Amino acid sequence: MSLLENLHLGHGFRKYFRIDAALDETLHDEVFRIRHEVYCEDLGFEPIREDRRETDEHDAHSVHCLLRTVDPAHRPVGCARVVMANPADRSIPLPFERACAHALDRTIINPAKLPRERIAEVSRLAVRKAYRRRKGEERLSASDVRDEDFGTAEQPRFPYIPVSLYMGTIAVAARHGVDTLFVLTEPRLAAHFAKLGVRITRIGGPIEHRGTRIPSMIDVQDVIANMRTLMKPLWREVLAEIDRSYESQER
Structure with a gap:
């Protein structure tokens, strides 16, 4: 039995976390405050804002995911966003298209030639310091996945926080008819996600971006179609919660 087969991922997730599509101003505010804490205060990637909310021009045409604890306080844990093509002018490049203009291998895929309403970008994935720093560790990043996050055969564990946030973005993308998600990843992320049966395809050379x-x-x-059996309970939990967010908004 593999180390992950010792875990029931759906049960483990709902024991500690909930995930929502942030579809109202209250949840938007929580997302922007997490981003300020991580990107501005902890990492210094963005300037400190007086209102302690990190936002940019892409938020107006993005859908945000918010991960919180299930305890009564519903403490914010992390967030991510799906940046859609700008509805005012879908030819406007997504953020990664500008950042990677000279690094993309357009023989693999050319985003400019795809139906713009069917592509989107995952960005601003951020996890609060208390939930991403390991004991005795000073290294910080917005969020990542490492070998030790999977534990050992004797003491398996699972990186629920980043994986559930990525799953949340996939659920949002599917709901909005998006076929292809683009993302700027840390070099080892594809290998880590391959362990989970999630294929992330490299489409260009490395760039320096934080x-x-x-x-x-x-x-x-x-x-969705080729997810490992082990991962499906977690996917069903995340998908159901994202769907509930939209259903609540539609009532």
Whole structure:
């Protein structure tokens, strides 16, 4: 039995966390405050804002995911966003298209030639310091996945926080008819996600963007159709919670 087969991922997730599509101003505010804490205060990637909310021009046409604890306080844990093509002018490049203009291998895929309403970008994935720093460790990043996050055969564990946030973005993308998600990833992320049966395809050379980043893509329907059996309970939990967010908003 593999180390992950010792875990029931759906049960483990709902024991500690909940995930929502942030569809109202209250949840938006929580997302922007997490981003300020991580990107401005902890990492210094963005300037400190007087209102302690980190926002940019892409938020107006993005859907945000918010991860919180299930305890009564619903403490914010992390967030991510799906940046859609700008509805005012879909030819406007997504953020990664500008950042990676000279690094993309357009023989693999050319985002400019795809139906713009069917592509999006995952960005601003951020996890609060208390939930991402390991005991005795000073190294900080917005969020990453490492070998030790999977534990050992004797003491397995699972990186629920980043994985559930990525799953949340996939659920949002599927709901909005997005076929292809683009993302700037840390170099080892694709290998870590391959362990989970999630294929992330490299589509260009490395760039320097808050560290070394690789332009990559995720085929939304391929991930859903070919998800490992082990991962499906977690996917069902995340999908159900994202769906509930939209249903609540529609009432």
